[in-house]
Amino acid sequence: MSMTNGTGKLNGAGHDPAPARPAATHDAVAPLSDEERIAALEEFFSAADQREKFIPVTREALTDRLTQTGAWPPGVAADARRFFSYLNQWRQQSYGAKLLELSRLYEPFSPDSDLLVTRRFSSGERAQLERGLVEGICELLQQANFTRIDPSMVELILTKDSAYGLDLHVDLDAFDELEIWYRGISSSLHQRRSLKKLYLKKEEFDVPIFRRLAIVFKLKSEERRIKELMQKEGLDWRKAERKVRKMRGLVSDLIKTENVYIKLFKNIPRADLEMCFPNTRIKFRLLDKIRLGVSAGGGLGMGVAGTVSKLAVATNPIALAGAVAGLGGIAIRQIISFTNQRNKYMVTMAQNLYSHALADNHGVLSLLAERAAEEDFKEEVLLYALLAKEAVRIDQIKEADEAIERFLGQTFGIDVNFDVLDALKRLQRDGIVTMSSDGVLRTLPPADAMARIDELWDRYLDDLPDIAAVEGYEFDGDFSAVGAVT
Secondary structure, three states: OOOOOOOOOOOOOOOOOOOOOOOOOOOOOOOOOHHHHHHHHHHHHHHOOOOEOOOOOOHHHHHHHHOOOOOOOOOHHHHHHHHHHHHHHHHHHHHHHHHHHHHHHHHHHOOOOOOEOOEEOOHHHHHHHHHHHHHHHHHHHHHOOOEEEOHHHHHHHOOOOOOOOOEEEOOHHHEEEEEEEEEEEEEEEEEEEOHHHOOOOEEEEEEEEEEEEEEEEEEOOHHHHHHHHHHHHOOOHHHHHHHHHHHHOOOOOOOOOOOOEEEEEEEEEHHHHHHHOOOOEEEOOHHHHHHHHHHHHHHHHHHHHHHHHHHHHOOOHHHHHHHHHHHHHHHHHHHHHHHHHHHHHHHHHHHHHHHHEEEEOHHHHHHHHHHHHHHHHHHHHHHHHHHOOOOEEHHHHHHHHHHHHHHHHHHHOOOEOOOHHHHHHHHHHOOOEEEOOOOEEEEOOHHHHHHHHHHHHHHHHHOOOOOOOOOOEEOOOOOOOEOOOO
16 A cells, blocks of 8 residues: 555645534424425435445455555564454454443433333433433444434435335424434335336336434423424414324334434335334325225215115115115225225335344444444554555645555455544554654554553553442332333
């Protein structure tokens, strides 16, 4: 890996640090036309660098390429490989510690806990824990090279088009916390029957997808939602309560407002983002409305006409009852048709969502910590391998970034948006890279770098803080309620 093919010196770092997480907001967005929606989506996804920060290469493959014969002076390649192994283990340990802290924060909000509850929290303490939890999850997602979708853009992404032929709707105002992150914008090849081919043959078409999609959410309490509707729509308490409970009827009884839910999906069609939410409302498509409407109208019309004619000539009470029962049967059959179509939609959504689900709640935290550690390691060894062999000044860091991107392209055929500053910050924090007074970045030799990691391991255990409860208070009482949140 070399900077000799760089484009010249560039002042500055080349990458801005990630912005702080703004407060969640789900203000309504004015309705857009189809043309405006498409334009907004194109602008949103083109605004970010389309190149992945995610490096889709295994740690083993990267280590092999960076320590191959001739890449280091004689006898140094083995030390470099050993140092990379040390660094990998150290990074896993670092994120293991973060995972322990996140697990502690998540316990009062976990819907899957099977532990006894022995600690109570005030409303202020719960709010503080919740903020720390969500910010910690967002930090993990960022380090795992996910990209955040701003809440103000969510309405634009929720579309009426569906890869699975569903028309879905989500009430975003129902959420107290809502975080949506994705990694990888790609496309998947699907098949469908079309009118052009008289529904006899299937045609292929591309469906834009998120390769990985993470959603963090917490529902607002019923009381809070009622008050919001009263203020927003000018309703009295009873009407607002009735409306809220009707909307909440879409949500499973297992989804509690005091819990925080974390979901991770794979290969989700962008147009079907709605089906990942707990309050998704399935609506009939226009074609289904026309088909069912014509069927229902025709059936009922013919039934009413037949019944009226029978009533006009019928003198036998049994014949009258039969005519009315026949009309009722027609009406019931049409209702069943609507219900069956809706159930068909529900089955389709459940089947497709099942195939896309990757992990839930604590499982997501564990998976994200592992992925974040892996991404950090890959970024760090790439930067270390360059800085260990070339004298790079801080004002040449952009050139180093481009050199690493060229190496990945030439070696693995991938186009990656390498995050050089993030990797440099961590290597400097761990004392592997230092900067001299003239701005030159210097690395420890592999043997010395191994000794440095060994030193960090020893100090880590010595510097562990005492276990102390800083929130809530212990209470005496009945501990039979396992997993309850108090």
